Amino acid sequence: MIASTTQTSTARDGWSRIAPLTLSEGATAQAQIYASLREALISGYFQPGEEISLRRAAAALGTSVTPVREALRQIESDGGLEVFGGNRVLRVPILSEAELIDIRDIRVNLEGFAALNAAGHITAARKRLITNACGLMHRAATTGDADLYLENNWRFHALIYRAAERPVLMGVIEGMWLRMGPIIRLAVTTPQHLTRSMASHDAALRAIVENNAAKLQHAIVRDITEAAHDLTDTLRHWEITRGSGMK
Amino acid sequence: MIASTTQTSTARDGWSRIAPLTLSEGATAQAQIYASLREALISGYFQPGEEISLRRAAAALGTSVTPVREALRQIESDGGLEVFGGNRVLRVPILSEAELIDIRDIRVNLEGFAALNAAGHITAARKRLITNACGLMHRAATTGDADLYLENNWRFHALIYRAAERPVLMGVIEGMWLRMGPIIRLAVTTPQHLTRSMASHDAALRAIVENNAAKLQHAIVRDITEAAHDLTDTLRHWEITRGSGMK
């Protein structure tokens, strides 16, 4: 069983996993915050509905509100955050079921297309990286390490798609993962999701070593479709437990 | 012939078409600037490579740099602007041919899918709006009104896709148009583009009145493919004239 993910849920917020800014790496503070928070959202460090305060975020990062505000606005534009009430507070979106199937179909089209184009251009070095990521996912699935699993799940897919060498397409796909990150984190806690998902991943890996483009696309599409099914289940369960358990 | 679009090119920048903020409509200044500039980019009011200065933009809009900076950062996150040199000045991206075909294939997948899903849900009222937009495009094509054409071209496609009732998909599609806006504006100046494009639009309109989903998808895909071809031609021609004509 995956542990420690539902630990009073408000006691430790997503910022606790994000290190303060190591200033002056040549990049602007705003860009560093943007990259950190974006990665954190994809990795599911923030829960759906979690509110992000500008001042608290600035304090956690050791900067002022100005660069934080810009970074958060950028992520809002990506769909990773949304303005909530009359207070205009930014929070992690709670996807509706309609949005979930919307994202699923976009992923099926785009990631399927990316996989189809990537198949022929996967170098030997990249194949090793993909195989390694898949192996780490297997280990994470058995030991129940959610962080390790999610990190390598994204890495596994990203390595494949990046081989298509289509930057714009890659950006759109990443945007979909940004939206799904928080809910995927919750879905990973259900063990049957892991076993089913790993079957698709293994099929994709076999297709890669065989250089079979159509087979790779099929495996990716199956992974997305099955994951979307688990995600809707997770969403339903999470909403009822949230509605009864908390305020 | 479409006129007045290449009028010394730096004398009138994109801001000349954007009205100063009519303050306090309930929305924040930043949101208004974001919406205005986004629409302006889709409409092609800014040329590829045009630089956007925070202070000049703030002066043109009658506000300070703070909300302008956030809005521009948001659009940068959408891909509608990019940071250029060591000066970090924001400018309208100059798409490469690789990015152009990247965007084309994303559009073929996504807008084709949207058209397929929209076909069954186009109400009679919406059909009238679509027919009207198509008629205005025809008029614009004959009179040579680039503004009118571009406005109704986007309206025509958006009305169709919106019928699919998929907000996330619609947002991604809009992001692709945001990137293409500036270069489309240049492509419209070539008359053969208009006649060819209108043939696809008419085919789409016929498919809509016949409620033929597959035919609608085919017409949309053809429109996108042909337009992409004209866009690469325009890009090549624009780059050589730009390289020789200007500094």
Next chain:
DNA sequence: TACTGTAAAGTGTGGTCACACTTATGCATA
């Protein structure tokens, strides 16, 4: 004329503050 170095203008960046507004808190009252 061509070139170089200095000054000026312009650029984004991030810190701070006052403001309007919403939400939470707590005390007084019924």
Next chain:
DNA sequence: TATGCATAAGTGTGACCACACTTTACAGTA
């Protein structure tokens, strides 16, 4: 105990300013 109101705390927003940096302009020199 429950309710209502006033106060306090917290929120995003937009303006301003100092800073570092780049680009442009211009003067002086070879």
